Amino acid sequence: MYVIGTAGHVDHGKSTLVKALTGIDPDRLREEKERGMTIDLGFAWLRLPDGREVSLVDVPGHERFIKNMLAGVGGIDLALLVVAADEGVMPQTREHVAILELLGIHRAVVALSKIDLVEPDWLDLVRSDVQEYLARTALAGAPIVPVSALTGAGLDQLIQTLVATLAETPPRPDLGRPRLPIDRVFTVAGFGTVVTGTLTGGRLHVGQELEVQPGGLRTRSRGIQTHRQKVEVALPGTRVAVNLAGLATEHLWRGHVVTVPGWLQPTTVVDAHVRVLAEAGPLVHNSVLSFHSGTAETMARVIVLEGERIEPGASGWIQLRLAAPLALARGDLFVLRTPNATVGGGEVVDAHARRHRRSEPGLLARLEILRRGAPTDRLRHLLEQGPQEPGLLGLQTGLEAETVQRALASLQAQGEIVTLGDLLTARRWWEQCRERVLGTLRAYHQRHPLRAGMPREELKSRLGFPPRLFGAVVQRLVAEGTLAETGPHLRLAEHTVRFGPDLAERVERLLGELGREPYAPPSLPDLMATLGLDEEVIAALVEQGRLVRLNESVALRSEVYREMVERVVALLREKGQVTVAEVRDLFGTSRKYVLALLEYMDQQHLTRRVGDVRVLRERVGV
Numbered sequence: 239m240y241v242i243g244t245a246g247h248v249d250h251g252k253s254t255l256v257k258a259l260t261g262i263d264p265d266r267l268r269e270e271k272e273r274g275m276t277i278d279l280g281f282a283w284l285r286l287p288d289g290r291e292v293s294l295v296d297v298p299g300h301e302r303f304i305k306n307m308l309a310g311v312g313g314i315d316l317a318l319l320v321v322a323a324d325e326g327v328m329p330q331t332r333e334h335v336a337i338l339e340l341l342g343i344h345r346a347v348v349a350l351s352k353i354d355l356v357e358p359d360w361l362d363l364v365r366s367d368v369q370e371y372l373a374r375t376a377l378a379g380a381p382i383v384p385v386s387a388l389t390g391a392g393l394d395q396l397i398q399t400l401v402a403t404l405a406e407t408p409p410r411p412d413l414g415r416p417r418l419p420i421d422r423v424f425t426v427a428g429f430g431t432v433v434t435g436t437l438t439g440g441r442l443h444v445g446q447e448l449e450v451q452p453g454g455l456r457t458r459s460r461g462i463q464t465h466r467q468k469v470e471v472a473l474p475g476t477r478v479a480v481n482l483a484g485l486a487t488e489h490l491w492r493g494h495v496v497t498v499p500g501w502l503q504p505t506t507v508v509d510a511h512v513r514v515l516a517e518a519g520p521l522v523h524n525s526v527l528s529f530h531s532g533t534a535e536t537m538a539r540v541i542v543l544e545g546e547r548i549e550p551g552a553s554g555w556i557q558l559r560l561a562a563p564l565a566l567a568r569g570d571l572f573v574l575r576t577p578n579a580t581v582g583g584g585e586v587v588d589a590h591a592r593r594h595r596r597s598e599p600g601l602l603a604r605l606e607i608l609r610r611g612a613p614t615d616r617l618r619h620l621l622e623q624g625p626q627e628p629g630l631l632g633l634q635t636g637l638e639a640e641t642v643q644r645a646l647a648s649l650q651a652q653g654e655i656v657t658l659g660d661l662l663t664a665r666r667w668w669e670q671c672r673e674r675v676l677g678t679l680r681a682y683h684q685r686h687p688l689r690a691g692m693p694r695e696e697l698k699s700r701l702g703f704p705p706r707l708f709g710a711v712v713q714r715l716v717a718e719g720t721l722a723e724t725g726p727h728l729r730l731a732e733h734t735v736r737f738g739p740d741l742a743e744r745v746e747r748l749l750g751e752l753g754r755e756p757y758a759p760p761s762l763p764d765l766m767a768t769l770g771l772d773e774e775v776i777a778a779l780v781e782q783g784r785l786v787r788l789n790e791s792v793a794l795r796s797e798v799y800r801e802m803v804e805r806v807v808a809l810l811r812e813k814g815q816v817t818v819a820e821v822r823d824l825f826g827t828s829r830k831y832v833l834a835l836l837e838y839m840d841q842q843h844l845t846r847r848v849g850d851v852r853v854l855r856e857r858v859g860v
């Protein structure tokens with residue numbers, strides 16, 4: 239399946255030719271019919287003599303509507319460049335050809351149109367002119383077919399040439415990751431929301447779970463059409479209309495991408511390799527241009543990563559900071575424009591880049607490796623950026639699945655790969671991560687020597703890791719014995735709470751005071767005030783299992799608490815139930831302490847209150 243896209247200057251006969259070839263008028267808007275000019279994309283299809291169907295995307299030639307042309311040209315396999323014989327190469331002929339070059343569409347058939355308007359001599363002249371012009375472009379050597387849509391002359395020859403050229407065109411690869419960049423959204427009575435686009439990267443089938451990015455809205459394909467025919471499966475390289483379940487048209491627009499869930503993430507910062515057109519001005523650092531990729535468009539600030547500018551005709555590295563998030567992936571091609579002219583374009587090399595300082599050492603070398611490096615280098619560099627989903631490695635490095643496996647095995651053999659749960663990362667990233675975690679905890683212990691450790695959540699937010707990654711990092715450090723978990727706290731395995739000599743002495747006095755009348759100890763806040771001990775010390779003693787704090791004001795020495803619990807439990811075993819008064823008599827203490835003890839035991843799920851008495855919970859252990 240193939241998609242052919244028209245290209246060429248306004249009024250050179252693109253739409254007329256599409257109609258002559260297919261019988262379908264691509265100018266579908268009323269305004270287009272009234273003005274006799276294409277404004278937005280038009281769509282048609284054609285059955286070739288060999289029985290194959292091809293789609294045609296007709297684009298506007300007028301310079302004011304270049305952005306619509308850019309939205310249509312994305313998924314095409316072959317350009318049908320239309321040059322009017324009476325006018326020859328014109329500004330948008332050049333601009334469209336430049337855009338085709340930048341977007342990697344190097345296959346074209348040239349229709350030298352309106353030949354009914356010129357003399358044969360003139361035709362020969364224009365033909366060699368066009369040939370000469372194309373020779374300096376990526377479309378060099380494209381076949382040129384003189385045609386007239388008016389008289390029908392040359393149309394058969396044109397179709398034969400299209401068939402021959404398509405026969406040499408490799409079909410769109412099926413990578414199992416369908417992407418449908420939306421170019422139209424509308425409602426069909428009785429069906430609901432329908433979107434159209436040129437499908438790449440994989441198949442779509444009816445009933446499939448889908449996601450729309452940016453935004454991550456989930457949906458399902460309720461029905462698919464290609465060339466107005468219902469199909470169960472749409473293949474990459476076709477024009478597709480999909481009926482999406484449960485989504486309103488106002489949530490969808492040109493530039494959104496329909497895909498399978500879970501891989502394509504919106505981004506606002508990308509690193510890219512760009513080529514500046516020879517006929518354009520230089521690409522200047524910090525300039526703001528429009529960015530076009532797929533059917534999407536947004537403004538972008540250009541950070542030139544080497545020097546202050548990239549000269550006309552030259553290539554270089556840039557970072558693009560997008561004004562709105564777009565669903566982009568590595569390898570996506572794009573075009574940059576001022577309001578009046580195309581400046582250049584290139585390839586997204588890192589779709590989710592960090593913001594770089596321009597002087598960042600090693601940055602350009604790293605990007606170069608990402609773009610062109612040996613598979614193992616590309617993979618190692620990606621993994622050094624952080625943990626990655628194994629299933630996305632191919633996509634992010636631009637390598638075939640088999641090559642990824644081989645490179646991964648070789649890195650693994652060199653001990654370069656670290657597994658974190660179901661994620662993979664490079665040894666270097668892991669070592670840095672490890673240092674960071676341990677350093678954070680070390681600093682925390684230093685600041686809070688009396689605390690058992692750092693609350694798990696605090697460490698997680700300090701590191702800024704997503705939950706799954708954080709869990710895997712902790713698990714790995716615990717497994718290697720450097721990290722320990724105590725309840726909700728994480729600490730360095732070597733960390734223990736130690737009191738200095740003066741503090742240790744005051745703690746001993748506290749425990750002494752508490753032990754003097756063990757079942758009726760003095761008020762804890764009073765003791766703390768007298769001895770100059772703060773909450774942190776008490777918490778540490780509780781952590782260490784030397785103190786049990788029944789409530790705000792009552793604390794017991796641990797051995798006293800254990801003894802009391804044992805005796806209460808024994809009494810309960812004997813009698814089945816006990817009252818506050820019975821427990822009070824057991825210890826010869828006052829009601830205040832007994833209430834504190836029993837409530838604490840309730841909280842510990844040792845006992846349960848039933849009316850005025852306590853009973854044992856089923857499972858009892860002290």
Ligand code: GDP
Pocket residue numbers: 246247248249250251252253254255274275276299320351352353354355385386387388389
């Ligand atoms: P587009 O802007 O490239 O799509 O050009 P259109 O298809 O809208 O054609 C522009 C004008 O040229 C229209 O008035 C057409 O009728 C006319 N036209 C297109 N093809 C031919 C042709 O082969 N011969 C002649 N004489 N006029 C043509």
Ligand code: MG
Pocket residue numbers: 252253254275276296297298299
């Ligand atoms: Mg037109």
